[in-house]
Amino acid sequence: MLAEALNRLVKELTKLPGVGEKTALRRAFHLISLPKSELQALAKSIIEVKERLTLCSICFNLTDDDPCPICRTDRGDSDTICVVETPAHLAAFERTGQFKGCYHVLHGVISPLRNISPDDLKIKELLYRLKEDKIKEIILAMNPTREGEATAIYLANLIKPLGIKVTRIAQGIPRGGEIEYLDDATLRSSLEGRKEL
C-alpha cells in the first residue's frame, strides 16, 4: 500500500535497464528527498534529451548542432575515422581522451538473423565520406562479436580497394582480467596479438 504518486514513479523507474523494483523504490525515496528545483532539472533534462538531439549529417553521432562538435573541430587526426556501432560506443571511446580523429556511427551491425542488411546501416554514407575527404586510416571499432567481426570484414573488403589503410581495434585480456576465468577466444586473441617488450 504505497502512495499512488510513489507507485507511479517506481513503475516508471523500473522501465530503466537494470533497475528492479527494489532499486526503483530506493531511487524514488532518494528523489523525494531532493529539493523541488533539482527534480524539475532532472525532469527537464529527460524531456529535452529527445527534443534537442539530432544525428550529425557527417558522422551520424547524436548532436545538438549539425555538424557535431567533433566533425566541426580539427582535433589533430581528422584524416582518421573510427567506425563504431552506436553513439554509446563513440562516447566510450571519447571517454578515453586518446583518439583525436573523427568517427562514423553505423547504427548497428550486419545481422542476417535480425534481418539487418548493409543497406540498413550508415555504410553508403561512410563510403561517400571516403570519396570526398582525404582519409588515411579507417579504424574498425565494432564489438568483438560474430556480427561485429562480420561487419568489420565486410567494410574492410569495401574500403581496402580504395587504397585506404584499414585497422581493427586490438583484442586481448582486459585490464584487471583474471586469466583463469577468461574465455578461450579472448586468451587466443591475447596470444596472437602478443607484443615484444
Place this chain on the structure above:
Amino acid sequence: MLAEALNRLVKELTKLPGVGEKTALRRAFHLISLPKSELQALAKSIIEVKERLTLCSICFNLTDDDPCPICRTDRGDSDTICVVETPAHLAAFERTGQFKGCYHVLHGVISPLRNISPDDLKIKELLYRLKEDKIKEIILAMNPTREGEATAIYLANLIKPLGIKVTRIAQGIPRGGEIEYLDDATLRSSLEGRKEL
C-alpha cells in the same frame, strides 16, 4: 565531446545514489531510445512525486491522501503498530505482505552525534496515538544499529509503563547469509535468539 543535451542529462542522472558517470551514460542512451511519450511519463512522475505527496497526519508515512490508505483501512491487526525509522523502511516491510497492522514513521533515530533528539522525531505523536487508540502491541522495527537500538530502548521505556506489549524485530543470520563472513554481533544474535525445532 558529447552533445550538450546528453551531457546535461548525464549530469542530472549522476546525482542519483549509486549512479556513476558510466552508468549515467548507459541510462541516458537507453532513455534516448525510448519513445517520447515514455520520457514524458517518467519526467511527469518525477515532478509529481514531490508535489502530490504529504505526510499522513496519523502515521507520518508519505501519502497522496490524508489519512493514508493503511491508516484508513482495517487490515486485520489495527491494534498493532510497527514503528519504523523512515517511509523507505515502511515500504520494505509492506513488500513482505506479512504485516496486517498499522505503522508509525519516526523520521529518524535518536542520535546525539548528529544532534537529533527525541523532540526531533515523531515520538510525541506516537504517544498521543497510544492514548487515543486501543493498541495492544508496539513492534520496534528500527535498524539494528547502535542508534536504532538506543531509540528502541528509549521508546520501550516510555511505552511499557502504559501497559502495552513492546517487541523488537528479531536479529540473526540473514537468509542466504554465509556464516563464515558474518560479523560477530550477528552471530551472537543468532545464538541468543535460537529457536527449538
